Every structure is written in C-alpha cells, then in structure tokens.
Amino acid sequence: MPRSTRAVQGRQLEHPEAGQIQLEAVLSALADPIRLRIVHDLSQGHEDMACIAFELPVSKSTSTHHFRVLREAGIIRQYYEGTSRMSRLREQDLQERFPGLLAAVLNAQDARPSPDRDTAATPGRDRVGS
Amino acid sequence: MPRSTRAVQGRQLEHPEAGQIQLEAVLSALADPIRLRIVHDLSQGHEDMACIAFELPVSKSTSTHHFRVLREAGIIRQYYEGTSRMSRLREQDLQERFPGLLAAVLNAQDARPSPDRDTAATPGRDRVGS
DNA sequence: GTCGTAGTTTGACAATCTTCGTAGTACGAC
DNA sequence: GTCGTACTACGAAGATTGTCAAACTACGAC
Known part of the structure; x- marks a missing residue:
C-alpha cells in the first residue's frame, strides 16, 4: 500500500491508552538492564530525549x-x-494506572548496588552534549 | 558416587540475602502471570502455603x-x-530493599483486570494517588 | 518393609527475547 | 537533485524461558 499517503507528520507511532497498560507488560519491559537504564535516564530531569542521546552499549x-x-x-x-x-x-499515565509503581522502581534502582557500568568517575554525568 | 552424603535435613534451599536481591530479578520474576498469581495468593492472608495449595494450571x-x-x-x-x-x-526483606515496590505491584494487580476500562472509565474504583 | 503423597531433576521442545548486520525510509541541509 | 543523519524493518543467530513427561527422592503412614 502507498504508505506515503500518510499525514504530513507521517510517522505516527502506536501507543496504548493509559487505561490499557498491562501490568505484566510493564514489569517485563522494566526487567531488562538496558531498558531500566533508559527509564532511569528519562526520569533524571530531561523530559524529552532522542534515542541517540542515550549512548546505549x-x-x-x-x-x-x-x-x-x-x-x-x-x-x-x-x-x-x-x-x-x-x-x-x-509518568502521569503510569501513576494513574499503577500508583506508586514507577516511583518504587526508580527508587529501587537508585538504592541498588551499582555495577559501575559507566565507570563511577562521572559524577557530573555528562550525557552527551547532543 | 555418594549422593546420600548430604546433610540429614537434606533438602536445603538456597535463598539470596535481603541485601543481595536484584531489582531486575524481582521484576523479571513478577513479569509472569502465574508467578504474579502465586505472589498475590501469598499476600492474601495465608502466611505459608504448600505448593499444591495453589492449584496452578x-x-x-x-x-x-x-x-x-x-x-x-x-x-x-x-x-x-x-x-x-x-x-x-x-515482604519485610523486599520492603527493606526496595521500599514500596511489592506493595505497588500487589495494588496494581488488584486494579488491573479491566478490559472494559474504555466504557466506564472506572470512576471511583481504583483511587489514584499514593 | 510397602505404599502413597509431594515435590525434584532431567531432558526435550517450542516460543520468545536479545542481539546483530544489512538494506531501506524520512527528514534537513546544501 | 545529492548527501548525511537518525532511525526502522527484515531476517538470522544465539540465548533464555515456559512447558511437559518420565524417572527419581524424601517423608509419613501402614
């Protein structure tokens, strides 16, 4: 099919509605160190980040x-x-659907024994000068 | 070989210490409907349950x-x-290690099974906030 | 001792997941 | 238009996971 007949914005992305978010899906998605790291980075003040800004391994x-x-x-x-x-x-959708869950995970992540994946020598956390 | 040289109690079970519990492992373990059900059943008053008591499918x-x-x-x-x-x-070990996490998951599980959420929007049932 | 109960261990299978490289698309700049 | 950037889609390889059946072990009762 002619996919270029899409709206000018074109590349639309599918998202579940807040009420449709599944607990298993959320837990499963968070049960991966890379995705946990993405979520953690997103929670650290930077509202919006491009994929490239994460410097994932x-x-x-x-x-x-x-x-x-x-x-x-x-x-x-x-x-x-x-x-x-x-x-x-x-954050708001998740808080609405599963109150306290995201906060608990983020909090737990901070309290975790850090495996020093980024080398502990980056206190300023220079996350790419994108 | 002397397989029976095990201790008389024999069947000892390995458990991680409270401080060694890994966040990814917990999330991963909870990201399965059957295990979620086990945890839910255990949280419902029955302190100790034999495996057979769960009637898992x-x-x-x-x-x-x-x-x-x-x-x-x-x-x-x-x-x-x-x-x-x-x-x-x-519960206590988990609360100590990852405060609020288990409670949020259990609470989320209660608020979860609502495939019809679109129709009614569930006004007062699951209260939002802490 | 024998027998039944409750659970484990092993091996297997299929499904899913994570990862990658390659090729491709959409956009902005020139 | 061409080019580079940012990302996607499409397999494919390898690892992990969920499931089972069959054989086994530990315990209690008889």
Whole structure:
C-alpha cells in the first residue's frame, strides 16, 4: 500500500491508552538492564530525549527494539521531531494506572548496588552534549 | 558416587540475602502471570502455603520451576515441612530493599483486570494517588 | 518393609527475547 | 537533485524461558 499517503507528520507511532497498560507488560519491559537504564535516564530531569542521546552499549537496531518495547508497554511516549525520535516518560499515565509503581522502581534502582557500568568517575554525568 | 552424603535435613534451599536481591530479578520474576498469581495468593492472608495449595494450571514440574524463580529472586522463602514445601512472601526483606515496590505491584494487580476500562472509565474504583 | 503423597531433576521442545548486520525510509541541509 | 543523519524493518543467530513427561527422592503412614 502507498504508505506515503500518510499525514504530513507521517510517522505516527502506536501507543496504548493509559487505561490499557498491562501490568505484566510493564514489569517485563522494566526487567531488562538496558531498558531500566533508559527509564532511569528519562526520569533524571530531561523530559524529552532522542534515542541517540542515550549512548546505549548496543547497536542501533537493538536500540530501536528496546524503545519499541517500552513504548508498546506504555512506559514511554515517542514522537518525531525532524529525523529524531523523541522519548518521554509517561509518568502521569503510569501513576494513574499503577500508583506508586514507577516511583518504587526508580527508587529501587537508585538504592541498588551499582555495577559501575559507566565507570563511577562521572559524577557530573555528562550525557552527551547532543 | 555418594549422593546420600548430604546433610540429614537434606533438602536445603538456597535463598539470596535481603541485601543481595536484584531489582531486575524481582521484576523479571513478577513479569509472569502465574508467578504474579502465586505472589498475590501469598499476600492474601495465608502466611505459608504448600505448593499444591495453589492449584496452578500447570504441571508439577512447571510449578517447581516457577517457585524456584520466585525463591531465587528473593521474593519468597521456602522450607520443608514433612513432604510439603511451604512458601512465604519475603515482604519485610523486599520492603527493606526496595521500599514500596511489592506493595505497588500487589495494588496494581488488584486494579488491573479491566478490559472494559474504555466504557466506564472506572470512576471511583481504583483511587489514584499514593 | 510397602505404599502413597509431594515435590525434584532431567531432558526435550517450542516460543520468545536479545542481539546483530544489512538494506531501506524520512527528514534537513546544501 | 545529492548527501548525511537518525532511525526502522527484515531476517538470522544465539540465548533464555515456559512447558511437559518420565524417572527419581524424601517423608509419613501402614
């Protein structure tokens, strides 16, 4: 089919509605260190981030996969801005659907024994000068 | 080989210490409907339950598998009593390690099964906020 | 001792997941 | 138009997971 007949914004992305978010899907999506890291980074003040800004230790196609899992689980919302795909945590939707869950996970993540994946020598946390 | 050189109590079970419980393991363990059901049942007043008491829709060996996943993740504690293996939620350990996490999951589970959420929007049922 | 109960262990299978590389698309800049 | 950037889609390889049946072990009762 002619996919170019889409709206000018074109690349629309599917998101579950807040009320449709499934608990198993959320837990399953968060049960991966890379996705947990994405969620954690998103929660640290930066409202919207492009995929490239995360500097994940995986290939681009794997990144796409992880972002899609998070999006389809209802954890993040994504939209296009130029060639970039911006991501944002759906904190309010999650809080509404599963009160306290996201906060508990984020809090738990901070309290965890850090495996020093990024090397502890980055207190300022220079997350890419995108 | 001397397989019977085990301790007389024999069947000892490995459990992670409270401080060693991993967030990913917990989330991963809870991201399964059968295990979620086990945890839910354990949280409903019955402190200790034998595996057989759950009436899970799977075979015995699959049950064993799920209980082991929960135990190795640090979510339940198991001990033998006669021929039965009793299970108990490690609520205190989990609360200590990841405050609010288990409570949020259990609460989320109660608010969950609503495939008709579109129609009624469930006004007063699941209260939002803490 | 024998027998039944409760659960484990092993091995197998299919399904799913994570990862990658390659090829492709949409957009912005030139 | 061409080019580069940012990302996607499409397999495919490898690992993990959920499931089962069959054989086994530990315990209690008889």
